[in-house]
Amino acid sequence: xxxxxxxxxxxxxxxxxxxxxxxxxxxxxxxxxICKPQHVCxxxxxxxEDLRNSCSHFGVISPWITAxxxxxxxxxxxxxxxxxxxxxxxxxxxxxxxxxxxxxxxxDSNNSFLSIHIIxxxxxxxxxxxxxxxxxxxPEAVTLYAKHEIKSGSQVSLHRMQYCQQTGxxxx
Numbered sequence: 001x002x003x004x005x006x007x008x009x010x011x012x013x014x015x016x017x018x019x020x021x022x023x024x025x026x027x028x029x030x031x032x033x034i035c036k037p038q039h040v041c042x043x044x045x046x047x048x049e050d051l052r053n054s055c056s057h058f059g060v061i062s063p064w065i066t067a068x069x070x071x072x073x074x075x076x077x078x079x080x081x082x083x084x085x086x087x088x089x090x091x092x093x094x095x096x097x098x099x100x101x102x103x104x105x106x107x108d109s110n111n112s113f114l115s116i117h118i119i120x121x122x123x124x125x126x127x128x129x130x131x132x133x134x135x136x137x138x139p140e141a142v143t144l145y146a147k148h149e150i151k152s153g154s155q156v157s158l159h160r161m162q163y164c165q166q167t168g169x170x171x172x
Contacts, residue, residue, distance in 0.1 A: 059090030
């Protein structure tokens with residue numbers, strides 16, 4: 001019920017003075033729920049898509065994230081907590097620095113959880129570190145990542161491009 005309450009509060013566009021507090025509470029609940037070993041999904045009032053359509057605080061999940069998690073069974077199908085967290089991290093409102101303490105409690109043992117770490121690194125403009133992690137763990141997502149995240153003016157180092165060419169992974 002708390003998740004539904006905070007999602008409704010966020011969808012009602014709270015004043016800027018409490019926005020980060022609402023975002024913090026909601027993300028902490030998502031993290032708590034997805035990291036529980038015996039997570040019991042509870043059907044939420046709104047799906048991740050409903051939230052993206054009704055609230056600008058949730059962002060569109062990038063194609064490289066979808067590619068990362070597509071090979072794994074969808075976690076939290078009923079409640080969509082993982083997708084909601086990814087969407088909130090991709091949105092424009094969450095102060096990523098306030099979320100960083102949660103990363104310690106999120107393992108990167110599978111691609112779903114790793115995607116959260118890479119979203120945060122990308123928001124902090126750590127493109128090369130993100131590409132390194134993707135090359136090690138999910139090379140099929142590297143091209144999509146580069147096309148979506150590396151904007152004009154940003155460059156991947158020559159070393160990274162050469163490594164990708166040697167391994168057969170195309171960046172752009």
